[in-house]
Amino acid sequence: MIRIAKKDDLSGLKANLLRVSAVLLGMIAAGILMLFIGFDPVVTYREMFKGTFGSSYGLINSVNIAIPYLIIALGISIAFSMKFWNIGAEGQLVMGAVFATYVTRILPPETNGILLMVLMALAGMAGGAFWALIPGLFKAFSNTNETLFTLMMNYVAIKFTLYLRSILWKDPAAKGFPKIASIPVQSRLPKVFGIHIGWIIALILVVIVFVLMKYTKKGYETRVVGASENTAHYAGMNVKKVLISGIMLSGAICGLAGMVKLNGMSYTLSEAIGGGDGFTAIIVAWLAQLSAPVMVLVSFLFAALKQGAQTIELTMKIPSSVTDIIQGMILFFALGSEFFIRYRFVLDSRKSHISSSENKGSSAIESSGKINEGGDHQ
C-alpha cells in the first residue's frame, strides 16, 4: 500500500531545484508527445526559445504579455491573502476597461492625453473595485460563496461589453461593423524602451503591494483576517470593513490592468479585452505563493512560454491546439511539483515487517527496526 505523508520543511534551494526539475520533466513529457504527433521536440524547443529570447521583438512581446499577468496577480494576491477566492479578475479587468472607455466618451476627443490617462486609470480602478464590491458585500454580510459569485460576474461583465459593442456604444463611423470607437490617440500609453509604460506601472505596483502587505496596518489587518476571523475579532478589528476594503482594492488593481490593456495594447474596448489573463494570473499568484516580488519572475516565465508557443505556431506551422498541450503539460508538472515539495509517498511495508519478525521470533525484533513508516496522516 502507498500512503501520502507530510514532508519536513524543505530548504529554499532544494524546493527550487525540485521546481526546476519538474519543469524539465514537463518538457520531456511534452516532447514525447510531440514525437508522436510528428514534430522534433529538440527543434521545437529551440524555436520556442529563439522566439522568446532570440530577438528584441520576442522579448518585448513577452514583457507585453507579462504586464497584465503581473498587475492582475498583484490584485488577486490581496484578496487571496484574506482567503477571499477572487476568481473574478477577468470581469473586474473588463469592467475597468469599460469604465475607462466611458471617460473617453464623455470628454471631448481633444482632451489632453495625460489628463485622459489619469482619469481613465482612476475610472478603471473604480470599475474594477465596483465589480469586486458586489460579491464582497454579499460575502461580508451573508457569507455567500465568493468563488462561484466572482466567476459568474466574469460572464456578466463580458456579455455586458458585447451589448455595449453591438448596441449602446456601437461606433457609427464603423459603417455598420459592430465595434466600439477606439480611444483617442493621445491617451495611448507612451513607450519606454519600446514597451508601453504599463511595465513601469506594474513594477511600481509590486513595490506598493509588497510594502502595503508587509509594513502597513492595513496589510496586517488583511493578513490577520485571512488567517483567522476569530482572531481578528479578538484583536478588535472590524472584520467586515477589512474584508470589503481589501476586496475593493483587489478589484481596483485588476481594473487598472484593464485600463493598461486598453490604453497600452488594444486601444479599443471589446469583449475579448481580458483574453483569459484574469485566469492565468490566478496561477501566477498561486505559484508565487502570493509574494509580490516572486510574481515578477513567474509572470515573465509564463509570458515567455506563451510567446514561444505563439512563435512556433507561425514558424513551424504547429497548430495552436498542440502548443496549448505543450503549455498545459509544462504547467501541470510545475503545479504538481508543489505537491511533492509538501508531501511524499510512503511505501507501506507492513507485510515484510510482519514476516521478518515472525520468522525470527520475538528475540530478533531489533532487525525490523530499519523499517520506517514515519509521517502523520494528513
Added chain:
Amino acid sequence: MIKSVQGCSETENQIKLDLDDKFPAIEMHDISKSFGAVHANRNINFSVSKGEIHALLGENGSGKSTLMNILSGIYFPDSGVIMQDGIPVYFRSPKESIKHGIGMVHQHFMLVEELTAVENCILNRKSVLVDLKKEAEQLSKFAHRYNIAIDPLTKVRKMSVSEKQTVEILKVLYMGASILVLDEPTAVLTPQEIDRLFVILRKMRDNGCSIVFISHKMNEVMDLCDRVTVLRKGQTIGTRRISETTQHELIEMMVGKSIELSIDRPKIINKENCLKVRNLTVRDAFGFPRLNDITFSLDHGEILGVAGLAGSGQKELCEAIAGLQKNVIGTIDFQGTSIMGKTPREIIKMGISMSFIPEDRLGMGLVSTMDIADNIMLKDYAFHSGPFLDRKSARMKAKEIIERLDISTPGIHHVVRKLSGGNIQKVILGREINLNPKLLITAYAVRGLDINSSYTIYDLINEQKMKGVAVLFIGEDLDVLLELCDRIMVLNSGKVTGIVEARSSGKEEIGMLMSSGSSFELDNEVTA
C-alpha cells in the same frame, strides 16, 4: 525509594521484569514509532497483567497516546512486538485489536447519539433481525456483573457525560474486550462521578479484566491503580507498584527532576472593586441561553476561579466580558463604567485595559501562521499613529517577552504554530501581561502544558495579582483552583450554583455544585 531518575531507563527495564506478574494479559516490547523527525515512542516496554489496573503516566507529548493507539490498532509500530499469551500479535486496525480483546475508551465518545444504549452496544453485530427487548435484558444482566446500573433503552443523547462514558465502557466490554484502555476518563467528570467510575473499574478488575488507565492526575493514580508505568519523552522511565512508590517519586520520574509542587496564594492587598457583572444572560445563535442570569463581582488583586464541567458557559462568560459575544443582556461594569455591548476596539478606546487569554489559543488568541513578533503586536498595533506598523518596537517587545518568560524558540521570527504548547501559551500570556492589564481573563491557562510550565504560569498569574490585577481564572483542575484562587464561582449549565471561599472549601462541595442541577434533571428523565 527515591533516587536519581536521569539515565536510569536501562536498569529500570530489568527491575520491570522482576515486577511482572505471572499472568501478563498483553506485553509490548521495544515499541518504536516516529512521525517524521519526531520520535513519539522509543523502545517502550509495557505490560498489563490479568486483573490489574495499570496506570500509564506521563506529561503531554510523552508518548502515552501513541503507545495506546498502537495497542488499539490505529497506528502500526515502526518496530517492536506485541505479545499475547506468549505469541506475537499484529493489529492492522481497531477491528483486529478488539478481536484480541483489546478495547479503547476514547476521550471523545464513539457513540451514536440517536440510538439507545443497547443499540450502541450491539452495533457491530452482523445479524439482520434483533430482538431489542431480549438484548436489553441481556445487557442489563451483563452490566450488573460490573455494578453498572443503566437503562439500556435510554437514548444516548439524553444521557449525561458520565452516563455516556459508562455506556462506552459497557459497549467495549460487551464486544468482548478483556483489556480496556481508558484515555483520561476523568477529565470530563465531577468528583462524585469519578468515585462512581472507580467503583466500576475496581469491579471490572475483580472480574479479571485488565485496565490501562491513562492520566496525569497523580492522586487518581495513587487511589485507583495497582501498578504504574511512567513515560517521558517517548521512553519508558520505569514501572512501579503503587504500594511501593510515592507521588513525589512519580512526579520526579515524569518530569525528570525534583520539583516543588505548591502554589502560592498571596493575600489580597486592598479590596477595591474592578468588575461587576449583574444579571448577565448570553444566548447562542439559536436563542438558547448559554449563560443564565449571572451575577458576581471581582476585586483588584483577587483571583476568582471559575469551576464547572466543560461547556457550562465558561467560554460565553469570558467572551461576553471581552466584547466578543452578540446576544448579551444584563450589565457589565468595569470600575463603575459600563462596557456592556461594546466591541473589543471600543473597550480599548475607552482606555480600559483588559487582557483575555482565550481557550482556543491558535484559533483566536494568536495568528498561527505568523511569527512571534507579528503576534506580539496583535493587540496594540493600532495604537501606533500613521498608516505604518511599528515593527521595531514589536520586535523589541518580542525579544523582551521571550527572555522574561523563557520561551524556547529559534528566534522572534519563528512561526508560532511550530512552537510547543507551553511556549505558545507563554507567547500569548506574555503579550497580554505586557499590556499592563487591570483585568486578566484566562481560560484553561495550563491546558496541555507540562508540570513545569504550568507552575510557571501560576507564578505569573500570582505576579499579576500582586500588582493589583483582577484575575478571572477559568480552570478545570479542582485541586489547582482550590490552591490558587481566592474565591471560586461554580457554573452549572450556564447558571451560578455557588460562589465559595477557596480557603475554606473542598472538592466535595464544589463537585456537588458542579453537578447538582443537571443530575436531578437526568434522574427525572431516566425514571420517566
